[in-house]
Amino acid sequence: MEKPLGIQSWAEEDRPREKLLLKGRTTLSDAELVAILIGSGSTELSAVELSKKILASVNHDLNHLAKLSVSDLMQFKGIGEAKAISIVSALELGRRRKTGEQRAKVRIKCSADAYEAISPELLDQPVEQFWVIMLSRSNQVLNKRPISLGGVSGTVADPKVIFKKALEDLASGIILVHNHPSGNLKPSRADLQLTEKLAHAGKLLEIPVLDHIIFTDNGYFSFADEALL
Structure with missing residues (x-):
């Protein structure tokens, strides 16, 4: 099976980080934002493809994604402890932002x-x-x-x-x-x-x-x- 092309081989405007800088954060899909958090994918999947797989497992529901633990996320090949912690931390910051709005x-x-x-x-x-x-x-x-x-x-x-x-x-x-x-x-x-x-x-x-x-x-x-x- 032919190995998928990595993010670095994509057109610059299609890479998540570059896309954020060039077009703004609101233009990124949920999968692209998660891809920025994890930084890299696995040997079989790019960071974006791996992020899409994770999101598909929770029916693209960010509230459901926020309930996953570090160990849950580590069940995905290519997601180690550090990447899982990055995802959990980002979602917790989002939850705390809501808390701050209620102060x-x-x-x-x-x-x-x-x-x-x-x-x-x-x-x-x-x-x-x-x-x-x-x-x-x-x-x-x-x-x-x-x-x-x-x-x-x-x-x-x-x-x-x-x-x-x-x-x-x-x-x-x-x-x-x-x-x-x-x-x-x-x-x-x-x-x-x-x-x-x-x-x-x-x-x-x-x-x-x-x-x-x-x-x-x-x-x-x-x-x-x-x-x-």
Whole structure:
């Protein structure tokens, strides 16, 4: 089989680095951007071809690509530890940029606002996590607190821990959030029971539970919107 031509044999304007310099970063495809990160391909594939193979494995979904670990990426021939780390690091920087955009005081007016506020923390997470958004009297976000980290199908939320953190933040109200990595938006019986328990505790402490959001990368379920609070 004839060996494919390497990037250096391409026309200068077609090489990813040169293309970025000549035409700007927005002209590059996802595969070309990944190719710049990894620098070189394998003996059989150019960097761009190898990048296309990696992207094809996740159906060209960058959110899915962001969930791959270093060891996952190293399963591709031509991707060693250093190249895998480069990809993971670049995607993590992208996630942190989203986090930085959320640093200004945000006022929660509806469930969509809560979903957007917690997205930087829960987007692309492969296991269940439970978070609480702490709100001021005017519904401004005071803090976003992680409560627990679980497995692929569950996590634990201790009411004592939740309200201890709420009292520390002087929160006037809280929004509960946990993610479903599976993408399933339907609340479980345990979700319903926990929400009822925490809502009752919140009333006693005068720190009302304003909503409980089930978070997925492609949408959310709001207990408040569905009149389950």
